[in-house]
Amino acid sequence: MTPTGTDSAGHPRPVIDLHTHSAVSDGTETPAELVAAAATAGVDVLAITDHDTVTGWAEAAEAARVHGVTLVRGIEISCAWRHSSIHLLGYLPDAGDRPLMEELARARDSRSTRLERMVALMAADGIPLGYDEVLAQVGPDATPGRPHIADALIANGTIRHRDEAFRSWLGDDSPYYVGHYAPDPVRAVELVRAAGGVPVIAHPFTRTRSGDLDDALVERMRDAGLAGLEAFHRDHGPEEVARATALADRLGLLLTGSSDYHGEGKRNRLAENTTAPEVLDAIEAASSGATEVLRP
Ligand code: AMP
Ligand code: FE
Ligand code: FE
Ligand code: ZN
Numbered sequence: 001m002t003p004t005g006t007d008s009a010g011h012p013r014p015v016i017d018l019h020t021h022s023a024v025s026d027g028t029e030t031p032a033e034l035v036a037a038a039a040t041a042g043v044d045v046l047a048i049t050d051h052d053t054v055t056g057w058a059e060a061a062e063a064a065r066v067h068g069v070t071l072v073r074g075i076e077i078s079c080a081w082r083h084s085s086i087h088l089l090g091y092l093p094d095a096g097d098r099p100l101m102e103e104l105a106r107a108r109d110s111r112s113t114r115l116e117r118m119v120a121l122m123a124a125d126g127i128p129l130g131y132d133e134v135l136a137q138v139g140p141d142a143t144p145g146r147p148h149i150a151d152a153l154i155a156n157g158t159i160r161h162r163d164e165a166f167r168s169w170l171g172d173d174s175p176y177y178v179g180h181y182a183p184d185p186v187r188a189v190e191l192v193r194a195a196g197g198v199p200v201i202a203h204p205f206t207r208t209r210s211g212d213l214d215d216a217l218v219e220r221m222r223d224a225g226l227a228g229l230e231a232f233h234r235d236h237g238p239e240e241v242a243r244a245t246a247l248a249d250r251l252g253l254l255l256t257g258s259s260d261y262h263g264e265g266k267r268n269r270l271a272e273n274t275t276a277p278e279v280l281d282a283i284e285a286a287s288s289g290a291t292e293v294l295r296p
Contacts, residue, residue: 013276013277014044014045014070014277015042015043015044015045015271015274016043016044016045016274016275016276016277016280017038017043017045017046017047017258017259017261017270017271017273017274017275018045018047018049018072018074018089018091018200018230018256018257018258018275018280018283019047019049019074019076019089019202019230019233019256019258019259019260019261020034020038020046020047020048020049020258020259020260020261020262020270021034021048021049021050021051021076021260021261021262021263021265022034022048022050022056022060022263023139023142023263024050024053024055024056024139024141024142024143025050025051025052025053025056025076025142025143025145026051026143026145026146026147026148026262026265027050027261027262027263027265028262028263028264028265029263030059030139031048031056031057031059031060031063032059032060032062032063033263034046034048034056034060034063034261034263035048035060035063035064035066035067035069035071036063036067037261037263037270038067038069038270038271039067039068039069041269041270041271042271043069043270043271044069044070045069045070045071045072045280045293046064046069046070046071046072047071047072047073047074047089047091047258048060048071048072048073048074049074049075049076049089049202050075050076050142050143051075051076051077051078051143051145052075052076052077052078052104052107052108052111052143053075053104053108053141053142053143054073054075054093054095054101054104055141055142055143057073057095060073061073061294064294064296065294065296067296068296069296070293070294070295070296071293071294072091072092072280072283072293072294073091073092073095073291073294074089074090074091074092074093074197075089075090075093075104076088076089076090076202077089077090077103077104077107077182077183077188077192078107078180078182079182079183079184079185079187079188080179080181080182080183080184080185081184081185081208081210081213081217082209082210083172083179083209083210084172084208084209084210085172085179085182085208086185086201086202086204086208086213087201087202087203088185088188088189088192088199088200088201088202089199089200089201089202089230089256090188090192090195090197090198090199090200091197091198091199091200091283091287092196092197092198092283092284092287092288092290092291092292092293093192093195093196093197093290093291094195094196094197094288094290094291095291096290097194097195097196097290099191099194099195100191100192100194100195100197103183103188103191106181107180107181107182107183108143108144109181110180110181110182111143111144111145111180112144113180114178114179114180115131115134115144115145115146115148115149116131117178118146118149118170118176118177118178119131119134119149121175121176121178122149122169122176125176127153127158127169128156128158129149129152129153129156129158133152133155133156134148134149134151134152136152136155137151137152137155146165146166146170147162147262147265149165149169149170150162150164150165150166150170151265153165162265162266163267172208172209173209185201185217185221186217186220186221186224189221189224189225189226190224190225192225193224193225195288195290196287196288196289196290196291197287197288197291198227198228198283198286198287199221199225199226199227199228200226200227200228200229200230200254200256200283201213201218201221201226201228201229201230202230202233202260203230203233203235203236203260204218204229204230204231204240204244205235205236205240205243205244206233206235206236207235215247218247218251219251222251222252222253226253227253227254227282227283227286228248228253228254228255228256228279228283229244229247229248229253229254229255229256230244230255230256230257230258231244231245231248231255231256231257232255232256232257232258232273232274232275233257233258233260233273234259234260234268234272234273235260254279254282254283255279256275256279256283257273257274257275258273258274258275259271259272259273280293
């Protein structure tokens with residue numbers, strides 16, 4: 001499933017990991033540290049895809065040059081769908097595109113308000129936490145998210161790993177859950193395409209409060225310009241991979257795979273799932289060229 005190492009003719013195939021996070025969103029390493037970790041892990045092509053921001057691109061680009069890693073600059077957009085959030089990867093969009101950047105800024109602003117409300121609900125219920133402690137966990141210009149609440153609870157000794165916070169208080173089903181402004185998934189696909197980027201649904205069959213993503217929505221997203229589905233991902237078992245493969249066949253979509261690495265914030269390891277070189281070529285060909293794949 002994960003084409004790494006050599007191809008059937010014994011030729012080396014590059015290791016391509018197209019979904020990772022830095023401390024510019026909810027990863028635990030700076031963009032430069034993320035790229036260094038990727039080089040150490042044997043990743044040849046890395047995509048940096050922080051939540052709702054391109055702030056990490058410049059630092060990652062510099063580090064990629066130093067470490068000889070090929071860099072795909074991207075984003076992961078949280079989209080509002082029914083009562084859940086679905087995630088859209090956008091590869092190689094133009095960072096100067098006003099409509100897309102304004103949409104991301106709006107989502108980031110709303111994320112701050114939303115974390116403050118979640119903390120207030122938790123504190124009212126006796127969970128020892130102040131919003132200032134949460135802010136202390138968010139890096140400069142970083143996109144705030146629930147993992148930063150978890151980090152504050154780790155810092156004050158309440159828990160040991162983010163996982164515990166998500167199981168107890170931060171899950172989508174939690175009474176403390178508060179949503180934030182996020183674009184509709186079809187609109188997000190349109191925005192990424194209009195910015196010259198290539199949209200791929202991240203981990204489409206991760207379980208959400210709304211149950212599974214329905215095929216009709218994926219079809220509408222395809223009609224709006226969706227390019228692919230991230231089939232090979234830790235949140236997917238064989239059934240989800242089979243479902244993504246069948247759906248991609250029917251709708252003419254690409255299949256990608258990646259780690260969704262968050263440093264120490266998640267158990268996901270770099271390159272635990274990867275994308276085929278032909279698929280990366282197709283993604284690059286589908287982009288406008290405004291943001292290029294950076295080769296060392
Ligand atoms: P938010 O963007 O604020 O809605 O928070 C969602 C983020 O939390 C996702 O991007 C995940 O990276 C992270 N997350 C979800 N579940 C867990 C978990 N069990 N452990 C660590 N991080 C998680
Ligand atoms: Fe995340
Ligand atoms: Fe995601
Ligand atoms: Zn992600």
